[in-house]
Amino acid sequence: MKKEKSKIYNFDQDEELKIYKYALYDYLRKKKKARRLKDKYTSLKGWKNDYVMKKYEHITLNSLIDFQKYLKRKLENQIDKDTAASGFIYPIMIMIIGLYVTYTTDVISNKLIGFIVSGAFILYAAKSIIKDRINDDIAIKNLYRDYIVAIEELIQLKEKQMESDAADGSELMPG
Numbered sequence: 001m002k003k004e005k006s007k008i009y010n011f012d013q014d015e016e017l018k019i020y021k022y023a024l025y026d027y028l029r030k031k032k033k034a035r036r037l038k039d040k041y042t043s044l045k046g047w048k049n050d051y052v053m054k055k056y057e058h059i060t061l062n063s064l065i066d067f068q069k070y071l072k073r074k075l076e077n078q079i080d081k082d083t084a085a086s087g088f089i090y091p092i093m094i095m096i097i098g099l100y101v102t103y104t105t106d107v108i109s110n111k112l113i114g115f116i117v118s119g120a121f122i123l124y125a126a127k128s129i130i131k132d133r134i135n136d137d138i139a140i141k142n143l144y145r146d147y148i149v150a151i152e153e154l155i156q157l158k159e160k161q162m163e164s165d166a167a168d169g170s171e172l173m174p175g
Contacts, residue, residue, distance in 0.1 A: 017139060068151045075144035
């Protein structure tokens with residue numbers, strides 16, 4: 001079901017995230033991987049107006065409303081996943097640090113420096129891994145939030161257009 005919905009709306013989270021990150025993060029524009037992107041935008045405004053709005057302007061109002069609901073569910077699922085992951089990762093890290101501290105205090109003092117250095121390296125590596133994961137999760141959530149805002153604007157434009165068309169139609173009818 002998840003794959004079907006994303007195909008209906010032509011929404012691939014991984015590809016959309018690459019385009020979104022390229023628009024927002026200058027350091028990505030310098031990477032060789034980013035050069036392979038088909039759609040490149042250098043600002044959030046350009047991404048929203050020239051990419052998202054144009055990509056979905058041909059979709060009917062009801063489909064846009066359904067797509068917005070789909071995006072909101074994806075955002076909620078992302079937030080739930082992050083909550084569950086943080087409830088698992090941080091206790092594990094605390095347990096590892098606790099075991100490390102317990103072990104190093106039992107070691108002879110001349111070997112303690114080696115254990116402290118290796119422990120610092122392990123903590124730094126773990127922090128880097130967690131930081132990258134957190135940054136990716138934040139970018140995904142921001143992608144969904146900004147997509148929802150863009151789709152909401154498109155919905156409002158379509159509603160105004162329908163109202164305008166209805167008003168034009170009523171003026172033409174003899175009364």
